[in-house]
Amino acid sequence: MLTRISGGEIVDPPNGRVGPGDLWIKDENIIEAPADGRADRTIDASGCVVMAGAIDIHSHIGGGNVNTARLLLPEQHAAHLRRPDGTPLSNAGWSTVETGRRYATMGFTTVIEPAMPPNAALHTHLELADIPIIDKGTLAILGNDDFLLSMIRDKASPDMIDDYVAWTVGSTRALGVKVINAGAAAAFKENVRTFSLDDVVPSYGVSSRRIVKTLQGAVERLGIPHPLHVHCNNLGVPGAADTAARTIAAAEGIPLHLAHLQFYGYGTEGKRKFSSAAASLAELVNASREVTIDVGQVMFGQTVTISADVMRQFAARGSAHPRKSVIHEADGNGGGIVPFRYRQDYYGALQWAVGLELFLLIEDPWRVFFTTDHPNGAPFTAYPKLFELLMSRDARNEAASLLPHSAMALSTLSTIGREYTFEEIAIMTRAAPAKLLGLEDRGHLGAGAIADVAVYRRDADIAKMLGRAALVFKNGDQVVTDGEVTHYRWGKALRLDPPKNPAMIRRLEEFYQQRYGLSLDWLAFPDSAIARDEPFGEVPCRA
Amino acid sequence: MSVAWIGDRETPFEQAAEKAAALLHASRCPLFTIDADTDGTRAAIGLAKLVGAAYDHPGGASLARETTLFTDQGGMFVTPGEARRRADVLVVVGALPDIHLSFLAELFTSPPDLPAVGQRRVFVIGNVSLPPGTDGLVEMLSCGGEAATLAALRAQCAGRKVATPVQNFDRFAEALAAARFPVFLFSGRASESPAIEMLQGLVSDLNRKSRAAALFLPASESGWGSTLASTWLTGFPMRTGFARGFPEYDPWRFDAARMIADGEADLHLHVSTWPDTAPANNDGIDFVALQHTDGPVAGAQVTIAVGEAGIDHDAVLYSSRTGTFAFKRAPAASSSPPAAAVLRAIAERVPGGAPDLC
Numbered sequence: 072m073l074t075r076i077s078g079g080e081i082v083d084p085p086n087g088r089v090g091p092g093d094l095w096i097k098d099e100n101i102i103e104a105p106a107d108g109r110a111d112r113t114i115d116a117s118g119c120v121v122m123a124g125a126i127d128i129h130s131h132i133g134g135g136n137v138n139t140a141r142l143l144l145p146e147q148h149a150a151h152l153r154r155p156d157g158t159p160l161s162n163a164g165w166s167t168v169e170t171g172r173r174y175a176t177m178g179f180t181t182v183i184e185p186a187m188p189p190n191a192a193l194h195t196h197l198e199l200a201d202i203p204i205i206d207k208g209t210l211a212i213l214g215n216d217d218f219l220l221s222m223i224r225d226k227a228s229p230d231m232i233d234d235y236v237a238w239t240v241g242s243t244r245a246l247g248v249k250v251i252n253a254g255a256a257a258a259f260k261e262n263v264r265t266f267s268l269d270d271v272v273p274s275y276g277v278s279s280r281r282i283v284k285t286l287q288g289a290v291e292r293l294g295i296p297h298p299l300h301v302h303c304n305n306l307g308v309p310g311a312a313d314t315a316a317r318t319i320a321a322a323e324g325i326p327l328h329l330a331h332l333q334f335y336g337y338g339t340e341g342k343r344k345f346s347s348a349a350a351s352l353a354e355l356v357n358a359s360r361e362v363t364i365d366v367g368q369v370m371f372g373q374t375v376t377i378s379a380d381v382m383r384q385f386a387a388r389g390s391a392h393p394r395k396s397v398i399h400e401a402d403g404n405g406g407g408i409v410p411f412r413y414r415q416d417y418y419g420a421l422q423w424a425v426g427l428e429l430f431l432l433i434e435d436p437w438r439v440f441f442t443t444d445h446p447n448g449a450p451f452t453a454y455p456k457l458f459e460l461l462m463s464r465d466a467r468n469e470a471a472s473l474l475p476h477s478a479m480a481l482s483t484l485s486t487i488g489r490e491y492t493f494e495e496i497a498i499m500t501r502a503a504p505a506k507l508l509g510l511e512d513r514g515h516l517g518a519g520a521i522a523d524v525a526v527y528r529r530d531a532d533i534a535k536m537l538g539r540a541a542l543v544f545k546n547g548d549q550v551v552t553d554g555e556v557t558h559y560r561w562g563k564a565l566r567l568d569p570p571k572n573p574a575m576i577r578r579l580e581e582f583y584q585q586r587y588g589l590s591l592d593w594l595a596f597p598d599s600a601i602a603r604d605e606p607f608g609e610v611p612c613r614a
Numbered sequence: 615m616s617v618a619w620i621g622d623r624e625t626p627f628e629q630a631a632e633k634a635a636a637l638l639h640a641s642r643c644p645l646f647t648i649d650a651d652t653d654g655t656r657a658a659i660g661l662a663k664l665v666g667a668a669y670d671h672p673g674g675a676s677l678a679r680e681t682t683l684f685t686d687q688g689g690m691f692v693t694p695g696e697a698r699r700r701a702d703v704l705v706v707v708g709a710l711p712d713i714h715l716s717f718l719a720e721l722f723t724s725p726p727d728l729p730a731v732g733q734r735r736v737f738v739i740g741n742v743s744l745p746p747g748t749d750g751l752v753e754m755l756s757c758g759g760e761a762a763t764l765a766a767l768r769a770q771c772a773g774r775k776v777a778t779p780v781q782n783f784d785r786f787a788e789a790l791a792a793a794r795f796p797v798f799l800f801s802g803r804a805s806e807s808p809a810i811e812m813l814q815g816l817v818s819d820l821n822r823k824s825r826a827a828a829l830f831l832p833a834s835e836s837g838w839g840s841t842l843a844s845t846w847l848t849g850f851p852m853r854t855g856f857a858r859g860f861p862e863y864d865p866w867r868f869d870a871a872r873m874i875a876d877g878e879a880d881l882h883l884h885v886s887t888w889p890d891t892a893p894a895n896n897d898g899i900d901f902v903a904l905q906h907t908d909g910p911v912a913g914a915q916v917t918i919a920v921g922e923a924g925i926d927h928d929a930v931l932y933s934s935r936t937g938t939f940a941f942k943r944a945p946a947a948s949s950s951p952p953a954a955a956v957l958r959a960i961a962e963r964v965p966g967g968a969p970d971l972c
């Protein structure tokens with residue numbers, strides 16, 4: 072099947088293509104225009120912008136903690152049923168089916184679940200497999216687990232650390248490694264309530280910094296394409312900008328990704344001792360070429376926070392709205408589910424402004440990523456509104472005018488004139504995520520790429536334009552037409568498969584027997600456990 | 615080997631599937647009870663969506679109590695593995711189902727992985743059946759029923775006076791003062807809802823100054839597994855219905871026992887991938903049984919024999935030993951079909967076609 076999407080405005084910066092032209096799809100792939108120019112089917116895309124399918128690098132779409140959030144909040148769905156256009160959360164659609172549907176209608180074709188507990192990998196993959204249309208991927212959480220902390224304490228060799236990280240990534244079918252408040256969950260087990268970069272985990276004598284550096288080194292040595300994905304200490308705390316700055320400095324020339332930087336962009340100025348430190352953080356990111364960040368933008372309304380930062384979530388229990396929460400302690404990180412409403416008050420307004428400042432003041436769209444840390448800052452269904460805020464200064468100013476002046480006065484947002492272009496959007500949401508994750512087959516529209524394509528009808532209303540794609544193709548299948556899903560298919564979970572060292576498997580077997588009274592077999596599963604055809608797609612490590 | 619019956623008469627599988635599909639199609643208010651592995655649950659919910667059925671677990675009452683703790687309150691929990699590794703004080707709150715006894719024995723007799731802690735202290739609240747030979751290890755905490763004991767315990771831990779103090783409280787307080795990680799074990803089977811709620815209040819109080827958590831050991835592993843799968847597939851736990859085409863969760867309305875007793879359901883489809891006793895009395899309504907059985911199920915218009923999950927076919931099951939899903943490889947190949955395959959075969963025969971998803 073040869074399809075020609077004709078007359079659209081192609082926005083494909085990595086291939087240097089920006090302007091009117093045709094795009095050719097043969098079966099699952101994008102191809103060069105054939106010499107005879109004959110298509111089986113031609114689609115008129117005049118008046119449309121044509122981009123690669125979007126890639127979300129950090130969105131909590133599946134796994135035990137996400138599912139517990141669903142269980143904790145059935146009323147959010149009830150609201151959805153009564154008021155289809157109601158609150159953002161009700162629009163998020165909790166189920167796996169709705170997740171795939173809603174992402175696809177916005178032109179997203181690959182989404183990364185960033186927090187898989189290795190011991191519950193099968194659960195995460197069962198859920199990801201039930202999300203239709205899109206491809207998925209997930210990051211394995213390390214850095215609070217007894218095995219790693221003990222190895223660091225006992226001065227294990229880098230080879231042994233690498234073997235353990237490789238085993239974890241391979242056996243859990245992860246696309247990378249994430250560390251969440253390194254050491255804090257282990258310290259919380261010992262009744263420690265706050266934890267910073269140079270604090271030391273009791274019983275192990277290992278600092279948070281040392282855990283981050285150990286994992287960063289292993290990820291680099293193993294050739295895992297995605298840099299270590301770091302959720303820093305002190306999330307949400309006034310003055311957390313200092314922690315983030317020290318973590319950025321700790322990158323020391325080796326790639327490091329900082330997740331949802333907005334939640335650390337807080338200084339201690341003003342009479343409430345809560346101010347924006349986004350400008351100085353952005354400057355630091357601009358100057359640190361090895362560092363990438365995603366924003367974790369806050370948008371107003373009801374949501375639920377889902378995090379494997381169990382210490383932070385425990386501290387946040389008191390702010391639960393509605394008043395219920397789950398704190399879950401596990402072999403590694405555990406986690407917490409705390410529903411929350413972002414209000415247009417001083418604090419909410421400041422968080423909103425901090426996120427936008429980071430987006431607009433970090434200059435290189437290859438190093439700042441588009442996230443709301445779904446659903447922590449806002450459900451992903453808020454993306455169209457967020458695109459509008461980034462692409463229109465007027466929209467931003469109008470939204471800011473409704474917020475407390477006291478908050479806006481402690482942020483630089485009103486002084487920023489920048490508006491994102493479609494080229495920058497294509498880089499930030501397509502090309503850069505593909506590069507960051509090591510996915511060479513997507514994020515661009517060059518010949519040979521898989522045909523993940525999003526076509527948007529131009530509209531002065533940016534949220535409307537980017538919220539409902541005119542057409543979306545996934546692997547060459549037309550899955551969305553005029554903003555509605557018209558065809559369902561199953562995507563894959565993208566994974567790495569680094570070689571496993573048998574000596575490490577024997578050590579782990581012994582460890583699990585001794586500590587947990589369990590054989591490693593309890594954690595292992597074949598691909599067939601997912602009960603779908605080809606549930607996984609392999610991504611190579613760097614040579 | 616015969617795998618299907620219409621009434622008492624052996625019949626080819628296709629005919630039985632056809633008949634089941636026809637009954638489902640004709641039903642105004644179909645009800646499913648699902649006791650299945652993960653893929654079986656997925657297929658059953660897919661079929662429920664297709665025919666507008668409501669679904670519940672056959673042991674719905676205990677499961678509903680457990681679900682309510684999460685939907686209404688939440689709490690602080692710990693995985694079984696972490697409890698085994700770190701718990702130095704264990705408190706068993708109410709009777710636990712027998713399936714957990716071997717783990718209980720393991721917990722009672724293994725030392726925690728904590729410096730300078732040799733043996734775990736074990737306390738018990740309520741009428742708890744203990745693993746053989748462990749009676750001598752435990753100390754009773756009591757001043758009435760479970761909820762009353764927990765309420766008094768909570769008050770006394772907070773330093774408040776109570777009318778009837780908890781027997782052995784001093785020993786408990788002394789154990790707690792030295793404890794690094796006390797863990798409270800409970801299930802929804804025997805514990806009344808107020809006790810489950812009160813327990814979380816106590817755990818929350820203890821966490822103000824030190825650490826503690828509750829270990830949830832579900833009344834039914836397959837029930838909890840199906841609840842989790844239902845929750846990600848539809849957004850809602852068991853006791854969800856598709857009567858209006860989209861999922862609606864109502865723990866009262868979609869209580870299977872109530873729907874049958876009140877004559878609301880006009881068809882009952884029961885899926886069980888384990889050897890099973892006969893389900894609820896289905897007098898007067900159509901009954902389709904997909905069970906691990908050698909013969910027709912009494913009272914069923916249609917019986918289709920399905921394999922035993924994890925024995926006749928590989929399966930993914932919830933494990934209360936790990937607190938998550940585990941893969942179970944079947945020891946030998948078998949000709950009994952997985953419930954999921956049977957459910958999908960029925961779905962394909964329902965007029966209107968197979969569902970796009972699930």
Ligand SMILES: [Zn+2]
Pocket residue numbers: 129131185330331444447
């Ligand atoms: Zn996150």
